[in-house]
Amino acid sequence: MFFYNIRFLTGINSEDSPYLRGKNMAKYGILENAWLRTHGDKIIAYGTADTEAENMRSAKEANEQLIDVKGGMIMPSFCDSHTHIIYSGCRDGEFVDKINGLSYEEIARRGGGILNSVDLLRNTPEDELYTQALHRAEELIRKGTGALEIKSGYGLSVRDELKMLRVAARIKETTPLTTAITFLGAHAVAREFKGDIDAYVTHLINEMLPAVNAQGLAGYVDVFCDEGFFTPEHTDRILTSAAKYGLRPKIHANELAVSGGVEIGVAHRALSVDHLERAEQAQIELLAKSETAATMLPGASFFLSMPYGKARMAIDKGCIVNLASDYNPGSSPSGDMRMVGALGCIKMKLLPAESLCATTLNGAYAMGVSKITGSITPGKKANLIMTAPVHSPAFIYYAYTTPYIEKVFLNGSEIK
Ligand code: NIG
Ligand code: FE
Numbered sequence: 001m002f003f004y005n006i007r008f009l010t011g012i013n014s015e016d017s018p019y020l021r022g023k024n025m026a027k028y029g030i031l032e033n034a035w036l037r038t039h040g041d042k043i044i045a046y047g048t049a050d051t052e053a054e055n056m057r058s059a060k061e062a063n064e065q066l067i068d069v070k071g072g073m074i075m076p077s078f079c080d081s082h083t084h085i086i087y088s089g090c091r092d093g094e095f096v097d098k099i100n101g102l103s104y105e106e107i108a109r110r111g112g113g114i115l116n117s118v119d120l121l122r123n124t125p126e127d128e129l130y131t132q133a134l135h136r137a138e139e140l141i142r143k144g145t146g147a148l149e150i151k152s153g154y155g156l157s158v159r160d161e162l163k164m165l166r167v168a169a170r171i172k173e174t175t176p177l178t179t180a181i182t183f184l185g186a187h188a189v190a191r192e193f194k195g196d197i198d199a200y201v202t203h204l205i206n207e208m209l210p211a212v213n214a215q216g217l218a219g220y221v222d223v224f225c226d227e228g229f230f231t232p233e234h235t236d237r238i239l240t241s242a243a244k245y246g247l248r249p250k251i252h253a254n255e256l257a258v259s260g261g262v263e264i265g266v267a268h269r270a271l272s273v274d275h276l277e278r279a280e281q282a283q284i285e286l287l288a289k290s291e292t293a294a295t296m297l298p299g300a301s302f303f304l305s306m307p308y309g310k311a312r313m314a315i316d317k318g319c320i321v322n323l324a325s326d327y328n329p330g331s332s333p334s335g336d337m338r339m340v341g342a343l344g345c346i347k348m349k350l351l352p353a354e355s356l357c358a359t360t361l362n363g364a365y366a367m368g369v370s371k372i373t374g375s376i377t378p379g380k381k382a383n384l385i386m387t388a389p390v391h392s393p394a395f396i397y398y399a400y401t402t403p404y405i406e407k408v409f410l411n412g413s414e415i416k
């Protein structure tokens with residue numbers, strides 16, 4: 001394919017670095033009045049007006065499809081490194097409870113929250129669960145997501161965690177998404193183990209992890225390391241065992257309290273530590289010295305009226321910052337990554353280029369796929385978003401509800 005009349009080509013990563021950290025995020029590459037060429041499922045070249053005629057000629061000679069972008073923007077597809085899209089039904093009752101004044105923690109303490117979704121999921125046949133998750137995945141693709149991390153964590157038993165992971169594997173096989181699959185058995189303590197977290201953690205280590213490993217269904221491991229859920233000691237036990245199976249950590253930390261999750265995550269060389277709404281300067285400075293991505297989830301802050309993570313400080317201190325949707329029925333029932341980027345700009349004071357980097361290249365890094373996708377780089381997947389004409393690249397965040405996304409391309413094919 002040959003794309004021409006591109007007013008802005010954004011998300012260029014000419015050095016093919018696995019991420020951009022700190023002040024380099026604002027330097028995410030951009031070209032004006034550009035063209036871009038793909039071949040098969042890959043990006044092969046891009047340039048500006050001076051080289052357009054010769055490349056268009058050779059594309060025509062090769063019978064490639066020519067796409068007039070008509071003054072719009074081409075940018076990399078979004079890479080959403082943190083989701084829980086496999087769940088059954090919804091939790092709209094809790095939505096009303098929250099409006100009436102209950103907090104996320106109070107709902108969880110009453111046995112609702114995550115355990116509510118666990119009950120629903122256990123009673124949902126696998127095919128039906130797949131259909132529901134596929135419906136969500138298809139919506140996200142239309143909204144510009146090209147890479148998606150998918151967690152388990154609403155099964156909390158060997159049988160039901162494996163069921164979720166099989167559904168995740170089916171999403172991987174049956175959609176054009178680039179996926180990463182994460183085992184989150186430590187999302188909450190299953191009702192059968194109520195009051196005995198240690199016994200549940202032992203069960204997870206002795207029964208769940210070997211079963212997950214035997215099926216080869218997950219590449220990552222996650223723990224909800226936070227107040228009222230799992231402690232850093234539990235997290236340490238789980239991550240140590242998971243390492244024996246080659247599962248790299250991506251953990252939930254500092255959503256509800258400064259709980260030691262960042263420290264334990266960095267000590268285990270986690271690919272990312274996620275949430276960080278309550279993280280303070282000390283945690284941010286620790287992350288800045290590490291290769292662990294600081295993943296922030298502004299959609300959860302928005303939906304639960306929580307503080308926003310200190311993404312500005314994290315960038316200023318030199319962290320690898322990325323933004324993800326946290327799509328789940330309890331704290332973020334939306335996977336709209338453009339909205340996530342807009343919240344990054346509006347609520348976290350990220351520059352538009354930083355928000356774009358945080359939702360594409362750095363998101364790809366935080367899910368272990370930045371070698372193959374996440375930026376405009378020859379050799380990477382042709383996962384692209386084409387917009388209507390925009391005044392500037394900032395426009396998709398500035399006029400954040402106008403439907404600018406006109407077409408999406410995954411693996412070099414237009415999604416119809
Ligand atoms: O990332 N915080 C823990 N897990 C999810 C919420 C899951 C749920 O409420 O169902 C999150 O926000
Ligand atoms: Fe989450």
